Amino acid sequence: EVQLVESGGGLVQPGGSLRLSCAASGFTLSDHYMDWVRQSPGKGLEWVGRTRNKANSYITDYAASVKGRFTISRDDSKNSLYLQMNSLKTEDTAVYYCARALGYCSTTICFAYFDHWGQGTLVTVSS
Amino acid sequence: EIVLTQSPGTLSLSPGERATLSCRASQSVSSSYLAWYQQKPGQAPRLVMYDVSSRATGIPDRFSGSGSGTDFTLTISRLEPEDFAVYYCQQYGSSPWAFGQGTKVEIK
Numbered sequence: 396e397v398q399l400v401e402s403g404g405g406l407v408q409p410g411g412s413l414r415l416s417c418a419a420s421g422f423t424l425s426d427h428y429m430d431w432v433r434q435s436p437g438k439g440l441e442w443v444g445r446t447r448n449k450a451n452s453y454i455t456d457y458a459a460s461v462k463g464r465f466t467i468s469r470d471d472s473k474n475s476l477y478l479q480m481n482s483l484k485t486e487d488t489a490v491y492y493c494a495r496a497l498g499y500c501s502t503t504i505c506f507a508y509f510d511h512w513g514q515g516t517l518v519t520v521s522s
Numbered sequence: 523e524i525v526l527t528q529s530p531g532t533l534s535l536s537p538g539e540r541a542t543l544s545c546r547a548s549q550s551v552s553s554s555y556l557a558w559y560q561q562k563p564g565q566a567p568r569l570v571m572y573d574v575s576s577r578a579t580g581i582p583d584r585f586s587g588s589g590s591g592t593d594f595t596l597t598i599s600r601l602e603p604e605d606f607a608v609y610y611c612q613q614y615g616s617s618p619w620a621f622g623q624g625t626k627v628e629i630k
Contacts, residue, residue, distance in 0.1 A: 439621055439624050440559075440567065440612075440621040440624075442618055442620065445619075492566055492567075505617070506614055508612065514566055
């Protein structure tokens with residue numbers, strides 16, 4: 396059974412940093428593209444970023460709203476995905492989900508939907 | 523950047539009724555790369571449909587998807603109590619991979 400479990404959320408001041416983790420089980424992480432998606436309180440879903448799989452050199456893509464501030468990494472040997480968030484803003488307050496993406500990616504293009512999601516971890520950016 | 527607009531914002535229906543949810547894209551979605559997700563309060567989204575009309579694992583056949591280009595529809599033929607939720611469409615044909623704002627299907 397595929398399972399994704401996020402951790403690391405909490406309260407952080409504007410300008411601060413936080414690192415989220417996602418523990419994956421039930422599948423071979425290195426074979427898959429993995430994403431972070433967030434949801435602000437009472438709002439819709441926003442794609443944050445993606446790391447492609449080993450076959451595609453772990454290339455990362457980011458939404459414009461987080462590019463340069465957030466970094467996605469992974470350690471396939473530990474079955475773990477990470478989201479390093481720096482220079483946090485109040486508008487980054489959200490539940491952050493890790494999600495497995497299924498589809499087709501190359502080093503230049505990517506077509507993949509989210510077939511499994513974690514339960515989410517809440518990040519609150521406030522002074 | 524593709525923007526997805528869902529309508530209506532809220533759909534008030536009774537169990538047993540048919541639900542028709544619309545998702546309109548600001549430009550053509552590449553190769554019908556469109557998915558639908560269901561989200562219940564306090565839960566993560568769940569994949570319902572991908573590639574416009576392919577049901578995800580475990581999704582009953584009362585759910586169906588259709589459309590192409592810029593107009594897409596998710597239909598629930600006969601609503602069951604567990605179907606009342608918020609539904610999001612998402613395009614994955616071009617980056618950034620965008621979601622619609624959601625349609626809430628509520629019990630009338």
